[in-house]
Amino acid sequence: MSVGTLFKHLAPFLACLGLLVVWQAASLVLHNDSFPTAIEAIRAIPSILGDKEALFNFAASLRRMAIGFGAAVVVSIPLGLLMGRSRHVASFFNPLLMVIYPVPKAALMPIIMMWLGVGDVAKTLVIFLGVSLPVIYHSFEGAKAVEEKMLWSGAAMGLSSLQRMIRIVLPAALPDILTGCRTGLVLALITMITSEMIARQSGAGNILFNALDMGQYDTVFAMIVVVGAMGIVFDALFEALRTRLVRWSEPPFEIPLSFS
């Protein structure tokens, strides 16, 4: 069994390695000037990460992402929970959210830029908008599915509605909320990159798309590797946090269906 668990822990790394090998093979076969091999791209990473200005860009990106994500979570979870518990609040906000949902948040960037300038405020606001919708949606679904009996028991034991919200609805909806936050985290990274691509002033997206415009293809691919690694690391960290918080509700889908 220890070999099995070892494999389970190693599997994501093997998958990364496999993808890099496929990339290397593909670029060797295609032999295209604008498609460097995996090794060339990885070799370009240290020079990016060693550059002081690039690190400054990364720090700016991460700061915006953290502020946008944090603000979105703080606002969206209470709103989603309220929507899930109160029909009136839900029917008030639902159509508005449905209209906003398919609008690409990063596409608001040009308009927001006209109002707020190209600085941090515009980009953070766009990240905030991008993150808040999935978090609201999942908190809403989670709060809607809370068992009524638990709320009745809570009310019978004399909890006020605010206390019920915090002590019953919030923990019961936590698995859903965290799923929403996980989606939101990936979206924050995506919006961060796109907003920086549109308002090229600082940040990781700025490095990536400037390199593309200048034809520095190894930098382009190296940045893709770096940004991809950021996504994977954030997701893994969040997943670790999530399993700690909601271990009691592990979904039973670890076991594949059996046909025998």
Add this chain to the structure above:
Amino acid sequence: MNARPLISDLVLGLAPLALLAALWQALVSFGGVPVTLLPPPGQVFGRMLQQLLTLSFQQEIAATIFRLFAGFSIAVILGVSLGLAAAASPPINAVVRPIVRVLAPLPKVALYPALLLLVGFGHESKIVLVAADALFPILLSTYYGASIVEQKLIWSAMAAGTPPREILFRVVLPAAAPSILTGCRIGLVISCIVVFLAEMIASTDGLGHLLVMAARTFHAVDMFVPLITISLLGLILNGLLEAARSYLLRGFPEV
């Protein structure tokens, strides 16, 4: 559900939209916001109606819709078949699972420069990006839906002598349908967003390109028109998917 709560829900729901429009109008009329930054809503919607009747605007919409559907269809076909395969077969699961674990949280927009360099500036790069972004929600919810199918259903089908391949299509697929359709809904919204972004980054036509062009020339009215159009497009497609859902799931106890 009777009619009264439905109507009051509708009124309640339209209230924030009306408030938003009123606030918008008030900002322009009394707030002293210059029209070049925030054109009044009447002007934006008038411009939109006028644009919708022109052939060139219709062509831009058609280009966007074509890319959206091509990418979304690829994502649905790949996502559902991979999800089912991963749920049904342990060896495939062992391969697909870690790859999905690595690729799903990757910000796909960052891959777009690579796609541009590899498959060119035409339709292909946008379709691939849309498919890549919409694939994972569909795949994950198919997998989830297929793996919580009750084992008893499968056993009964096997006892009735159904071959395994047929069980997959006649028992597991319908039982997983609600979850698959939820995934498709998320995938559809993501497709709308991504196709627009891809067109904004590098394109010569489509709604996203219209927005970028308007932004470069500081035509505020023309910036709002493609945004509202993509929002309407998302709403319409969402409505269609909802209709398809209630038709496909007509036998299910709760939808």
